[in-house]
Structures are given as structure tokens and as C-alpha cells.
Amino acid sequence: MRFSDLFQTSSASIGRNKSRSILTILGIVIGIAAVILMLSIGQSAQGLILSQVTDLGSDLIFVEPSSGDTASNGPPNPFVEQSLTMDDVKALDRSELFAQVSAMVVSTFAVSHDQENKFTTVVGVTEGYLDVFPADVAKGRFIDRADVDANTRVAVLGKEIAENLFGDQDPVGKTIKIKQTNFQVVGVLAEQGSRFFQNLDLRIAVPVTTGQQSLFGTDTVNFVVVKAKGDVDYAKEEIRWILRDRHHIDNPAGDPTKDDFSVTTQNDAVETIGVIGGVLTILLASIAAISLVVGGIGIMNIMLVSVTERTREIGLRKAVGATQGDVLRQFLVEAVLLTSVGGIIGVLLGVGFSLLSGRIIASYVEGWDAVVPLDAIFMGLAVSTVVGLVFGLYPARRAARLDPIEALRYE
């Protein structure tokens, strides 16, 4: 039997049962479309996070307190000890290898001006903050070294919180209350947008020393951002040496799990995101596999019904000279045609929904760029074909093995 005949015979019998064929492939259509949509959203999210991380600049090094290897220190401690102090920051600042050292404390407080009350993020910063997180000062000035050294009660507002508290008024020179303490507004930043799903325009910056003393009640900082002058890896090692020395950590082998801090760079973050992306892809692929198995069982079920319904037709085809192989191929091609048509429709729907959802998300999340992964499209088409082959085989074999005489007599 020629392939063109095979194709024609199979497509004709699918066409004869249009509504049933459509319902049959629905499982495959939904499965493939869902996979493409999920992969698209996953990759778009990964792309967005990556672009924000790389936005930060590859010469930035983040230093955070870390519990290190808890196994050697008794039971695991859920609270990470705040190990970084302003003295550490000053020590780092003395090194020649760093262009900028900026320390930060972050928390959320009630902020008020006149009758306006807001809960918002307050960051205690050093004067180098704008070097590591670039932003323009729209009005007034930013916090300077003198503010940090003298613990002055000054604040710089993000654009949106300034509007929330002051409306059309110029906030510079006015006083706001943060946690019952008065701060004088000395500047307003220009619009910055969102980063890592946080709205930077709602933040208020105060000198880190003032923040520690009047708001946070601590002498530690949440993290330190160091801008390297030359080689980043060299700078990373330098930070480790300085902090181990200051924290009296005996760690000549340089085992990071023994430290009470962690040092990461943009490259580390990119790697981590890559790993998370890989896990996400495996997860989605598993969900996809399950949905396609379900779809495949649907195909098998309908093909079995079809074989039973067409028993007499199969008998006749055998009587006029069809071999077992001819009948097998006819039903197999039918199953594969069904699933691959389902795959094509699923891919089209998946791409459509991906672009649509990309638009919707982009209207809420700045910088969201909908990605439709090409490999997912090819994978969807390939998988749908394989599903047809795998789940079509059993019904097709049943058809092929029918005894022609019994098949012709079947009522």
C-alpha cells in the first residue's frame, strides 16, 4: 500500500467523524498548549530576572550575613545571626581594591506627614548608595558622608511615596515622622520603577547610622554592596580575608561554609537563576508528560472504539487483500494524524496564549518581555507525534490481528 493511499484512507476516516476527532485531540491540544504557555512564562520570568541582575553591573559584590555550615554548630538555627557591623563596613572601605562600599539596613515602618499615613520600606544607606543602585536626584540632594557620620535625621523620598505623602507640595525642607521620629526631607529621587518585584519609588532612604540608632535599634547592617575596582574574583577573596580576620574565623582552606557571611556576585546569581530555571523546566516537562499521557490514553480509548466500530470494514479490507501490515499502518497513521494535528493546534494556541499573557503581564510588570521558546514548539510537535505512535500501536495491532471471517460477520 502506497503512503499516499495510506494518508488518504486515514484522513478520510478521521474526516468522517469530525466532532469525535476534535474531542479526541482536545487532550493533546490542551496539553501541548499548556506546556508552551508555561515554558514561555517561565523563560520570560527568567529573562526578566536575569536582565535585572545583569543591570546591576558585573562589578558589584554582595556581602550578607550567613549561618554558614550549621551542622558543625549544633542544631540548625533558623535565624541568621546579623554578623555585619558598621566597623566591618569601615574596614572594607579602607581597602584599595574597592571603588565603593555601601551598607544597608532595610525594614518597613509607618511613615506620616500631616494626616497622611503610609507603611513603606525604609532603607538605611551610606553615601555610596547611588553608585551601586543608580538613580537621579529630582529635587534637593542625596544623603552624604556628613549625614552618615553625624547621624542626622534626614530622609530622601522615592517619587511615589513623595506624591503619596505630599501630593502636589514640594517635600524638600518639610518634616516627616518615621516610627514617631521626625526626619527632615532633603531630597526626592526621580522615577526608578521596579526591581525584583519591589517598587523602588515607594522607598525612603535615611543615613544608615541614624536608621540603626533611631529606627532599627541595632548596630548591624543587613547587607553590604561592594563595587570592585579591578578583578571581581580577586576583590571577593579580599572581602573574605578582611571579614574572617575581623570576625576571628580560622579558615585557611577558604571553605565558605565556615564563614558567618556570604559573598556573591552577579555571576553567582546568574548561575543560581540558571539552576532554578533548569529545575523549573524539569518540573514543567513532568507536568507536560502527565498531561500528554492522559491525552494519549484518550486517543487509545477512541481508537479502540473505532476499531470495534469498524470491524466489518477491517474484515472487508482484509478480504480484498489488505495485509496485517496494511491495516496496522492505516490505524497507526490515523492515530498519529490525530495527535499531530492536535499538536499543531496546541502549538498555535500555546503561542497565541503566550503572546496574549505576555501582553497582560507586561502591563503589570515593567520590563516583561514575552518569550516563545522555539525548542518548546518543536518539542510539542515531536511529542504529539510520538504520543500517537505509542498509544495508537495497541489499537492498531488489535485491528491488524482481527480474523477476516469473524470481522466480516461482526454485527
Next chain:
Amino acid sequence: MVSSKVLMELRGVSKTYVNDGVETPVLHDVTFSMQGGEFVALMGPSGSGKSTLMHLLGFLDRITGGAYLFRGKDVSGLSDDALAAMRRREVGFVFQAFHLLPKSTVLDNVMLPMVYADVPRIERRTRAQKALEAVGLSHRTDHLSNQLSGGERQRVAIARALVNDPSVVFADEPTGNLDSKSGTAVLNLLQSLNAAGRTIIMVTHETEAAEYAGRVIRIRDGAVVSDTVNANQRTGTYEK
């Protein structure tokens, strides 16, 4: 024409079905031979084994004892695929229940055997049209088969059986589902095909229908009870 030469020969053929270890003998010690160009009626009551005999002769089933020679060659040991090849090259079937594909056109139904015989596409149409002309249905080519009357359907089935130019046409109770008028047309058609040299084997339980054949083999309880030449072949109207 392939007349006056032995086409099929059965020597002590038996057929026993085995189902769950229970043996059911259907045919035993059947011996006869047929020449090309004959019109033979296999007659017998239902359950006599005549249909089984036709299935064996038509390569739809295998004998379990004896020997079946087709054109002098023993065909009892052929594989499934070889039997399928014999069916598409050597035989054509006409069934009591017509067995047309219901949602296909008359032309597609007649062309079906050529799909498996690997006949070039262009040739299929002309050969199918010729076969439909031979059964007087060339005006129905594009009708769906389920729009036809019973008699027309059986003639389409005959055209389908003829289209691969087989050595033998098997007709299994061809008039069983037809009224007298359509039955007459079908029997006359088979007769005229035979007159043109076609070998025909008709299975029937009706004496009237068997009278149209040139030779009648009667089967009872799985054995041949008589094998007679019907010198006075009936022509014209058939009545149920």
C-alpha cells in the same frame, strides 16, 4: 480465457476448529476439482460447512488436513501475508451483506481492492469505471453507497470483486438480502460474467438460485453428498 484447465483442486480436505481445547470438525474428506470458466454452486443448509469451504477456497482461512492445490500449487502452508496477496490477485468476493463502505462513493468502493494491489492511480479510475459499466451502474459512480438500493449495492460489490481481474469470483449468498427482481438481476449478471469466461463459485442454500449455475455441489454435515452437472441452466426470472 483460462477454461478447461484445472484451477482448484481439493484432496481429502478437512477443517477442524479448536476452541479452548474443544475440537469442532466442520469439513471432512472433501475432494473435488474445478476448472477455469466454471459456474459452481455450493449448496447446503445452514451449518453444513459450505461457507467454511468457500473461505478455504478464497484464502480467507487455512485447511487443517488434506491438500489444496491452486493452479497446481499447494497453498495450504502459506503465510498470512501470502494469503492476503492471493486474495488480492486471484479472487474477488461478493457478500450477502454487500459490505460496502457506507460513507464512501460508489467509485471509491470499487477502487478499494486496487489500493492494496498497488495499481497506479490513473489506471484505478478507468478500471473501476469499466467494472461499473459491466454491472450497468456507470451512472451511479459519484453516489454514496448508502444512497443505493439493495440490488444496486450488490452490483457495486460485484464490480468491486471484478476490478482486479480475479481468477475466481466468490459469491456468498448474493441474493440473500435481495427481493426477487434484484436477485434476478444479480444472478443474470453472474451468468453473463460466466459466459464471458469468468470462473464463479456461488454459495447458496436456495435451490432456485443454485439452478443458475452449471454445476451444483451439495454439502451436508461437512461432506460432499453430490456433485452434479446442471445441463439445463436456468435463465431469466428468479423467484424466491
